[in-house]
Amino acid sequence: MTTISCGIDFGTSNSSVAIDNNGQISLVPVENAQVTIPSAIFFQRIDNKAFFGRTAVNLFFDRQEGRFMRSLKRVLGTSLMKHGTLVNGASMNFSTIITSFLKHIKDKADLVAGQEIDNVVMGRPVHFVDNNPGADIQAQAELKAIALRIGFKNIDFQFEPIAAAFAHEAQLSGEKLAIVADLGGGTSDFTVIRLSNKYINKPDRSSDILANTGIRVGGNDFDKELSLAAIMPELGYRSRYGDKQLEVPLKPYHDLAEWSKVNFLYTPKIIMQVRQLLHQSHDKKRYRRLLTVLEDETGHTLLAAAEGTKIALTDHEEHKATFDFIEDGFFIPIKRALFEEAIRDEVEKIAASARQCLRDAGVKKEDIDLVILTGGSTEVHSIQAEFKRLFPNAAIADENKLSSVGLGLAYDCQHKFGKSTKSNLIAP
Template sequence: MSNISCGIDFGTSNSSIAVANRGNIHLVAVEGTSITIPSAMFFLRKGNVAFYGREAVNKFLTRNPGRLMRSLKRVLGTPIMRQGTMVNGELMKFDQIIAAFLQNIKEKADADAGQQIENVVMGRPVHFVDNDPAANDRAQAELRSIATQLGFKNIDFQFEPIAAAFAHEVNISGEKLALVADLGGGTSDFTVIRLSNRYINKHDRSGDILANTGIRVGGNDFDKDLSLAAIMPELGYKSTYGTKNLEVPLRHYYDLSEWSKVNFLYTTKIISQTRQLLYESHDKPRFKRLLQVLEQETGHALLAVTEETKIALTADTSYNTPFDFIEEGLTARVTRKQFDTAISMQLQKISAAALQCLTDAGVDRNDIDLVILTGGTTEVPSVQAEFAALFPNAALADENKLSSVGLGLAYDSQNKFG
């Protein structure tokens, strides 16, 4: 058995792959020179050609005809996984779609290693699906089956926050009690673990891992809450219609706020119902924008500007969100305060899951020496402030937010297969 192995971090928003090649552990460039790739695919209608990552998103945003798919990880373990989806008039199973995405990044790692890699540790959230052990088992089995399709012979799994801990451990002298908070696009996962650079080559780390918790709340949920609070009102969200002053149906706005549901809205029935409501709308200019988005199939562009707004509010306290794809020169000013208010409930759930991890581990907040923040969602200022307040005695480590899980999975793969 070759001792070359790899770790795959298949994320809801971004993915990476790292190779362990005879003691040399490194992330592989997966799109151009970048070591991370957005977990996105675009199927061009003409010839059904697939594009990946930033290129996929750009093809879509420059209005090429076809189908954009994102947040694929969220279908694992759910009934949608088995149903499949229509892509340019053909039924495609999600295991085919996910396998194609992961094959694209595996090829980069194989080229880097100079051979077909047969050993892999796949990252996984603590819970793919909340409060459903059977769905969690199914999701891992689906991912294992996909890894087998890719040609892997030896496949293991590791919780993503534990992998992030392994990536940071290299720099830790002495022993530290750490809480890892891995906040991604789809899930927030926590681990309490004892770390030391003396432990790096220990094959069995189960005695150092004190507890794991996780919830299905992440950056995509922040996007959804921000969209409903600040973006959708520009399309008539919560406006009224008719002689009885009824509120317009809200379901389509909720679906427009989720990457995985947008494509289901472009039906003749939904468009004709929306057109009908426009006649009776009390806010025709805004409600007409909803109809336009449905008719022109620009829901993903709406999600893209929501995400852009969230990222901008990391550095700035306000941002003018552009809606040029709806109306030339149309913008809406969104403030960080609006964003913080919109996500406050989700942030409470994340906090509660972190504290539950401490309870499960039998340790106190003040016992934590180090908090490792990983995953793109930890960039959000209110998230950082929350963890600083929860753990006043701990050092906060937040370097390599988007790549530490992939790197840690490769460290783990070296221990398991090296």
């Protein structure tokens, strides 16, 4: 039987899978003809049937009854993996939820391959959890256990920015010293690496990889900061209540601005607290909007509006974000300048991690020939500007932003599996 391996990029926002069929690398259509799929799940209330990707998103925004989840990757390595969550009234652990999503992707790859695929290289960020080596090890172990559960027998891992480098390497002529910036929904990861199409078949690339760094900041954090700066104030954020002019509790707003925390807000206790404070609010019109969102469970719709605004501001200086689901005729005009100010600290953290990667590699920014930008968050205007400023003399490669990691993981399969396998290979 033909040896087929695959690489899976399980992303915070989007995922993909590519197969290595005896040296022929190709992306797998994972949702109709699309080779990427949003990392989203919708559990239908009537029977708890799971739907994935764009179908899940559409069911949720069509107001079908059920439980919607995104950004599941951010749960790996955290206490939430053990605690689980309520799905249509019943407790379900996150391992089961993530397993269902990744099995859906494996099934697509198996179908294209025409056989069960035993071998996989899973992508992983440089750090699942910042400054917590124990949690980082735990997160990879959790992901490996899920890969075994869905049927893989031989499992290895590769850092996502290294995989992105492998995907671009096939197109190069000559040797380049490159820095890869992989900015996804949940993390930003960097690798300084020597690339050449002559190196593709080298079995050991460790001498070419000069440094890796990473930070738990990504596009979801941009959504959060934009929401807190431009949207939440119109829902009473930082408004006052009572005779003592106290500031309203901020935690519901911060949770409402994070994809992975929204569902935890829809409890009778939290809604009752907001109702009680509404009577004492000094800005009842705006604060009532918060109550409406919680009562109607439209937090994900609110976050989608923030994400849509972020995307719109890539090409436009101003965007009118509409919130008719909260209040008829309710909209907020948001300028790119406000967005860029809101994410300035996050952009600096990302740039600092890139500079640290250069220091760890022992190279100067002037030594970099090529900057490879991958991940949807590299579309953000201020990110583009920052990397052009950091590396003014380097060429910029930014094609296949959402699929290059999956492709690169399949290239890595060639080196790690080939026609023979080793059981449960050691991760990087």
